[in-house]
Amino acid sequence: MFELDETLSAVETAVRGFCEREVEPHIAAIESGDASGFDVLRRFAVGFGLGEALGAPMRARASRLRTGGPARAVPSPETVDGRGSANPGIATVVAKELARSSPGLALCLLSNLGAAATIGARGDADLIERCALPLVTLEKIGCWALTEPGSGSDAFAMKTSARLDGETIVLNGSKTFISNAPAADVLLIYARLEDPGGDRADKQRIFPIVVERGTAGLSTGAPMRKLGMHATPTGEVFLQDCRVPRSHLLGDPARPARELAEQTLVAERVMVVAMCLGVIERCLDDALGFAIARRQFGKPIAAFQLIQQKLARMYVARENVRNLMLKGIWLQREGKGSEREVSAAKWYATEAAADVALEAMQLMGGSGYMQEYAPERLFRDIKLWTIAAGSSEIQTLTIAKDLLRARGFSIDLAGGYRADGE
Ligand SMILES: Cc1cc2nc3c(=O)[nH]c(=O)nc-3n(C[C@H](O)[C@H](O)[C@H](O)COP(=O)(O)OP(=O)(O)OC[C@H]3O[C@@H](n4cnc5c(N)ncnc54)[C@H](O)[C@@H]3O)c2cc1C
Incomplete structure (x- = not known):
C-alpha cells in the first residue's frame, strides 16, 4: 500500500520520460500562448494509447446500448487501466507526472476526462461515440461547468435552468471560471431542471447536460487573464434559449441527480x-x-x-x-x-x-x-x-x-x- 505497484511504477517512468522529451521544451511557448497545450496533450494521448485504455469500456457500453444489452455505467476513466480492468492508479499517476512539468496541462486533461467520464457512463451510444470518445483522445476539447457568477462555493444554488419541451431541453443561464471553455467543443453544463409544480430552489434537481459547440444560443467568452494555469484557457459560458435534444440530459429526470x-x-x-x-x-x-x-x-x-x-x-x-x-x-x-x-x-x-x-x-x-x-x-x-x-x-x-x-x-x-x- 505504501508504494506504487509494478504497473504504476512503469506508468510513472514512462510519463516522466515523455514529459522531459515532449513537454518541458515547449513550456515557455505554451505559457506565452505561442504554442498550444492541447497539441502536446494530443501527442500524449496517441503515445500512451489513451483512446484504447480509457475508451474501451465506453465503446463496449455504446455497443451494448446499440444491441439492446444491459447498459451498465462504465467505471470512470480514473478507474480503468489499459486492459479495461480496474486500476484506479493509472490516471492518478499520469496527473502527478504531468503536473510535475505543468499543472496547467494536467488541468486541461482533467477537464477533458471529467466530461468524458460522465458522458461515457450516462450518455446514449450516439453521445458516447460523438462526444465522450473524442474527448478521451483530445480530438475534441471538453469542459465541465458548474460554477456561476452568483454561485461558487455554494455551487448547487446555481440559477442556470433547463426546461423540458417535448423532445428537447431549453437552457438559459451563464457559467464562469470554466477551464477549457473558450476552446471547448463539448460542454457539460450543470443546470437546475425546472419542475413546474415543485420547488424552484431544489438543490437536488441538478443535471449534467451536453451542449456541443455550434448549437444556437451557446456562446463562450474570451480567455480570462489570470495568475497561473496558463496552459488551460479559462472562460465564461452563455446560454440563451439554447435548445438540445432531450437525450443530452444525463440521468433520469424523475430522480434527484445532484x-x-x-x-x-x-x-x-x-x-x-x-x-x-x-x-x-x-x-x-x-x-x-x-x-x-x-x-x-x-x-x-x-x-x-x-x-x-x-x-x-x-x-x-x-x-x-x-x-x-x-x-x-x-x-x-x-x-x-x-x-x-x-x-x-x-x-x-x-x-x-x-x-x-x-x-x-x-x-x-x-x-x-x-x-x-x-x-x-x-x-x-x-x-x-x-x-x-x-x-x-x-x-x-x-x-x-x-x-x-x-x-x-x-x-x-x-x-x-x-x-x-x-
Ligand atoms: C482558474 C480557475 C479554473 C476553474 N475551473 C472550473 C471549472 O472547470 N469548472 C467549474 O465548474 N468551476 C471552475 N472554477 C471555479 C472554482 O471552482 C470556484 O472559483 C470555487 O469553487 C470558489 O468559488 P468562488 O470563486 O465563487 O468563490 P466564493 O464561493 O465566492 O468564495 C469566496 C471566499 O469565501 C470563502 N467561503 C465561501 N463560503 C464559505 C463558508 N461557508 N465559510 C467560510 N468561508 C467561505 C471561500 O473559501 C473563499 O475564500 C475555476 C476557478 C478558477 C479560478
Missing part, C-alpha cells in the same frame, strides 16, 4: 492530490540540486542549516502527500472512502504544495523569482487548487460537518446548526 456532480467533484479532488504531489516532488528535486550547486560565503548553501531545514520540511510534505495519494488509490480500489477523507487529503495536499513551491522559491533566492526556474510557475499554477474544486475553507467545513454529525450535531455550510435534543 450526486452525479458530487461524484465528479470527489474524483477531481483525488486527482488534485496527485497533482500536488507532482509539484512537491519537482520543487524538492530542483531545490536539492540548486542548494548543492549554489555557493555563498565560500560554500554550497546546502551546508547552511537553515537551508537544510527547508529541504527537510519539503521532504516531510512530500511523504505526507505521497501517503495521501497512495491511500486515495487504495480507497478507490477497495471502493471505500468517505467525503471527509477526500476533503482532508485535498485540503492538506493543496496547502502543502503551495507552501513547498514558495519555500523552493525562497531557497533559490533571486533565481527562484525568475521564470527560468520552475517553482515560481508551479506556485502560480498549484495555488488554484486551494480555491477551486471546493476551497480550503469548504474542505475544512466538510470535515467538521462529518465529525460533528457523528456526535448528533448537524451543521450546514451556511452557518446553520441543529443539535440532538435541542
Whole structure:
C-alpha cells in the first residue's frame, strides 16, 4: 500500500520520460500562448494509447446500448487501466507526472476526462461515440461547468435552468471560471431542471447536460487573464434559449441527480492530490540540486542549516502527500472512502504544495523569482487548487460537518446548526 505497484511504477517512468522529451521544451511557448497545450496533450494521448485504455469500456457500453444489452455505467476513466480492468492508479499517476512539468496541462486533461467520464457512463451510444470518445483522445476539447457568477462555493444554488419541451431541453443561464471553455467543443453544463409544480430552489434537481459547440444560443467568452494555469484557457459560458435534444440530459429526470456532480467533484479532488504531489516532488528535486550547486560565503548553501531545514520540511510534505495519494488509490480500489477523507487529503495536499513551491522559491533566492526556474510557475499554477474544486475553507467545513454529525450535531455550510435534543 505504501508504494506504487509494478504497473504504476512503469506508468510513472514512462510519463516522466515523455514529459522531459515532449513537454518541458515547449513550456515557455505554451505559457506565452505561442504554442498550444492541447497539441502536446494530443501527442500524449496517441503515445500512451489513451483512446484504447480509457475508451474501451465506453465503446463496449455504446455497443451494448446499440444491441439492446444491459447498459451498465462504465467505471470512470480514473478507474480503468489499459486492459479495461480496474486500476484506479493509472490516471492518478499520469496527473502527478504531468503536473510535475505543468499543472496547467494536467488541468486541461482533467477537464477533458471529467466530461468524458460522465458522458461515457450516462450518455446514449450516439453521445458516447460523438462526444465522450473524442474527448478521451483530445480530438475534441471538453469542459465541465458548474460554477456561476452568483454561485461558487455554494455551487448547487446555481440559477442556470433547463426546461423540458417535448423532445428537447431549453437552457438559459451563464457559467464562469470554466477551464477549457473558450476552446471547448463539448460542454457539460450543470443546470437546475425546472419542475413546474415543485420547488424552484431544489438543490437536488441538478443535471449534467451536453451542449456541443455550434448549437444556437451557446456562446463562450474570451480567455480570462489570470495568475497561473496558463496552459488551460479559462472562460465564461452563455446560454440563451439554447435548445438540445432531450437525450443530452444525463440521468433520469424523475430522480434527484445532484450526486452525479458530487461524484465528479470527489474524483477531481483525488486527482488534485496527485497533482500536488507532482509539484512537491519537482520543487524538492530542483531545490536539492540548486542548494548543492549554489555557493555563498565560500560554500554550497546546502551546508547552511537553515537551508537544510527547508529541504527537510519539503521532504516531510512530500511523504505526507505521497501517503495521501497512495491511500486515495487504495480507497478507490477497495471502493471505500468517505467525503471527509477526500476533503482532508485535498485540503492538506493543496496547502502543502503551495507552501513547498514558495519555500523552493525562497531557497533559490533571486533565481527562484525568475521564470527560468520552475517553482515560481508551479506556485502560480498549484495555488488554484486551494480555491477551486471546493476551497480550503469548504474542505475544512466538510470535515467538521462529518465529525460533528457523528456526535448528533448537524451543521450546514451556511452557518446553520441543529443539535440532538435541542
Ligand atoms: C482558474 C480557475 C479554473 C476553474 N475551473 C472550473 C471549472 O472547470 N469548472 C467549474 O465548474 N468551476 C471552475 N472554477 C471555479 C472554482 O471552482 C470556484 O472559483 C470555487 O469553487 C470558489 O468559488 P468562488 O470563486 O465563487 O468563490 P466564493 O464561493 O465566492 O468564495 C469566496 C471566499 O469565501 C470563502 N467561503 C465561501 N463560503 C464559505 C463558508 N461557508 N465559510 C467560510 N468561508 C467561505 C471561500 O473559501 C473563499 O475564500 C475555476 C476557478 C478558477 C479560478
